[in-house]
Amino acid sequence: MTTPDDPDGPDPDSPEGRGGASxxxxxxxxxxxxxxLDRRRILGAAIEYIDAQGLSAxxxxxxxxxxxxxxxxxxxxxxxREQLLDGVVESVIDELYxxxxxxxxxxxxxxxxxxxxxxxxxxxxxxxxxxFPLVATRPPAAPWVRPPLRSLRxxxxxxxxxxxxxxxxxxxxxxxxxxxxxxxxxxLLEVSQKGVAVNAEDAGADFPxxxxxxxxxxxxxxxxxxxxxxESAAEFEEALENxxxxxxxxxxxxxxPRHPESFTDRxx
Amino acid sequence: MTTPDDPDGPDPDSPEGRGGASxxxxxxxxxxxxxxLDRRRILGAAIEYIDAQGLSAxxxxxxxxxxxxxxxxxxxxxxxREQLLDGVVESVIDELYxxxxxxxxxxxxxxxxxxxxxxxxxxxxxxxxxxFPLVATRPPAAPWVRPPLRSLRxxxxxxxxxxxxxxxxxxxxxxxxxxxxxxxxxxLLEVSQKGVAVNAEDAGADFPxxxxxxxxxxxxxxxxxxxxxxESAAEFEEALENxxxxxxxxxxxxxxPRHPESFTDRxx
DNA sequence: CTAGCGCGTTTACAACGTAAACCGCTCGGG
DNA sequence: CCCGAGCGGTTTACGTTGTAAACGCGCTAG
Numbered sequence: 049m050t051t052p053d054d055p056d057g058p059d060p061d062s063p064e065g066r067g068g069a070s071x072x073x074x075x076x077x078x079x080x081x082x083x084x085l086d087r088r089r090i091l092g093a094a095i096e097y098i099d100a101q102g103l104s105a106x107x108x109x110x111x112x113x114x115x116x117x118x119x120x121x122x123x124x125x126x127x128x129r130e131q132l133l134d135g136v137v138e139s140v141i142d143e144l145y146x147x148x149x150x151x152x153x154x155x156x157x158x159x160x161x162x163x164x165x166x167x168x169x170x171x172x173x174x175x176x177x178x179x180f181p182l183v184a185t186r187p188p189a190a191p192w193v194r195p196p197l198r199s200l201r202x203x204x205x206x207x208x209x210x211x212x213x214x215x216x217x218x219x220x221x222x223x224x225x226x227x228x229x230x231x232x233x234x235x236l237l238e239v240s241q242k243g244v245a246v247n248a249e250d251a252g253a254d255f256p257x258x259x260x261x262x263x264x265x266x267x268x269x270x271x272x273x274x275x276x277x278x279e280s281a282a283e284f285e286e287a288l289e290n291x292x293x294x295x296x297x298x299x300x301x302x303x304x305p306r307h308p309e310s311f312t313d314r315x316x
Numbered sequence: 317m318t319t320p321d322d323p324d325g326p327d328p329d330s331p332e333g334r335g336g337a338s339x340x341x342x343x344x345x346x347x348x349x350x351x352x353l354d355r356r357r358i359l360g361a362a363i364e365y366i367d368a369q370g371l372s373a374x375x376x377x378x379x380x381x382x383x384x385x386x387x388x389x390x391x392x393x394x395x396x397r398e399q400l401l402d403g404v405v406e407s408v409i410d411e412l413y414x415x416x417x418x419x420x421x422x423x424x425x426x427x428x429x430x431x432x433x434x435x436x437x438x439x440x441x442x443x444x445x446x447x448f449p450l451v452a453t454r455p456p457a458a459p460w461v462r463p464p465l466r467s468l469r470x471x472x473x474x475x476x477x478x479x480x481x482x483x484x485x486x487x488x489x490x491x492x493x494x495x496x497x498x499x500x501x502x503x504l505l506e507v508s509q510k511g512v513a514v515n516a517e518d519a520g521a522d523f524p525x526x527x528x529x530x531x532x533x534x535x536x537x538x539x540x541x542x543x544x545x546x547e548s549a550a551e552f553e554e555a556l557e558n559x560x561x562x563x564x565x566x567x568x569x570x571x572x573p574r575h576p577e578s579f580t581d582r583x584x
Numbered sequence: 585c586t587a588g589c590g591c592g593t594t595t596a597c598a599a600c601g602t603a604a605a606c607c608g609c610t611c612g613g614g
Numbered sequence: 615c616c617c618g619a620g621c622g623g624t625t626t627a628c629g630t631t632g633t634a635a636a637c638g639c640g641c642t643a644g
Contacts, residue, residue, distance in 0.1 A: 181453040184452070184504065185449040185452070185453060185508065187508060187511055187512050187515065188508065188509075188512055189512075189528060190516075191509045191512045191513050191516075191544065191546075192509075192540075192543035192544055194505055194509070195505070195508065200530070200532075200533050201532075201533070203533070203536055204533040204535050204536050207535045207536065207539060211535065217538075217539055218542065220539070221539055221542045221543055222551070224543075225505075225547075225551055226551070226555065228501075228505060229498075229501035229505055230501060232501040232505060233496075233497035233498060233499070233500040233502070233504075234497045234501070236453070236500060236501075237462055237463070237496060240453065240456065240462075240463070241460075241462070242459075244455050244456055244457075244458065244459045245459050247455060260468070262468070264468075264469075264472075265468050265469070265471070265472040267472050267475045267476050267479065268468060268472050268475065271485055274485055274489045275489055275492075276459065276460055279490075283490070283493055283497075287494065287497065290562065294558065
């Protein structure tokens with residue numbers, strides 16, 4: 049039992065769960081017959097390197113070495129390290145285009161659209177846990193381009209999907225914001241949690257872990273097992289479902305998403 | 317009008333809105349009669365420096381200079397740069413203790429407790445927008461110590477508040493997770509949005525901003541004003557309210573938070 | 585054949601984090 | 615009175631980083 053998962057079958061967003069999400073094109077043999085080094089190859093190698101060694105290990109020199117080349121060679125294709133990282137996050141979310149389960153148009157209803165998109169992003173986050181914090185924290189181009197959906201193309205797609213499904217413009221924008229927050233919070237916490245888990249695992253198996261002394265926190269110790277369960281998939285699903293319900297209410301009642309008023313007597 | 321705020325009065329969580337949140341004790345005069353340099357002073361100066369110059373500008377040497385001291389002097393109090401950053405995030409969330417509006421016990425009900433805590437954290441995030449990404453992304457000590465509430469003490473406080481208010485243990489833990497996700501997503505996006513706004517503002521006032529070409533994204537341009545509105549405070553409030561309602565349902569119906577069931581008859 | 589140029593290398597430098605040695609105080613015990 | 619010890623900060627030093635600038639190689643066009 050490597051992953052203590054629920055009995056509802058394996059997590060559908062786990063790596064290799066879907067085809068397109070983790071297609072990074074591996075850098076190939078590092079020295080034999082080496083391909084002519086273009087921007088895409090560099091970004092792919094950078095993603096691969098971060099996935100394998102962690103973000104802090106990514107260095108111009110080391111990335112160059114990984115590609116069988118000197119560090120300065122990269123500067124003919126990329127202006128500098130910062131822009132390399134920008135390119136990395138762009139490339140990573142562009143993997144959404146290669147995901148056959150995510151559509152740009154809401155041809156099966158907006159709920160289907162949002163569901164597929166959310167799981168697509170989750171698949172990416174889980175495929176590149178070391179990259180995702182970068183996706184989350186790199187300053188966006190404009191204030192309204194929000195992580196983790198960082199591209200104009202997806203913002204456009206999202207807004208079209210919602211407005212063409214009957215949402216007012218206000219409601220579509222509000223939905224965009226709520227959706228971004230939901231995705232970012234859940235996925236960032238999920239990958240960080242996973243990162244801690246593997247760090248704790250490969251650090252010291254014979255070492256007794258050096259717990260920080262829980263004697264002052266009896267409730268924490270009592271609930272420790274419960275707290276240690278990884279229910280990420282189910283929680284993600286539930287929170288997504290709840291968001292969709294909220295949006296459905298907004299749509300049905302045609303009211304402004306702000307000031308929801310009158311929850312005194314909910315009919316259901 | 318330095319801050320284009322809404323007409324509903326100023327944001328109650330804006331800096332100086334509440335007393336305790338931004339008490340960082342300024343580093344004092346950098347060279348005259350300098351205090352004897354202990355760990356707290358160093359961490360305070362680091363926070364101050366990050367707030368003023370940005371995270372990437374924080375350097376051992378520069379922080380030393382800011383304190384009127386050589387870089388190596390810091391190593392007598394802090395093992396290294398990574399631990400300095402850990403100390404910074406710990407210090408920043410410890411500001412919660414100084415906030416008179418946030419309580420460790422739910423003496424006025426769990427909703428009041430969660431409301432106050434959420435706004436306390438939001439105040440901190442807004443007071444230290446450059447630090448908050450660190451709070452969000454630094455790997456926690458244990459997988460169940462989740463940002464942005466990163467201390468055992470607050471986890472304990474949270475769980476006690478909920479269980480003593482009638483939540484089952486499962487429900488309390490689920491609430492803890494949902495609450496963390498909500499806070500993290502909203503606040504990280506809010507500070508990142510603010511960061512982009514000020515960056516765009518001080519970069520070039522005479523420069524026409526170099527927009528990236530929106531001609532392919534007609535819906536984005538049509539909704540641009542709407543998208544550019546900063547409704548963070550209201551959205552935060554609304555999402556928090558919604559979370560509290562969900563939790564109230566869980567409490568009232570006494571059911572497990574997972575498997576809300578009975579969504580069988582969705583019209584589509 | 586040769587001038588140019590696309591592409592990768594070499595060299596160079598300032599800034600970084602940090603190990604290690606080095607002072608100059610202020611002590612407390614003889 | 616001395617004097618070794620140790621605390622607190624400095625100096626020196628080293629390896630690594632990002633990147634500017636000059637260099638060279640091999641191809642292709644005139």
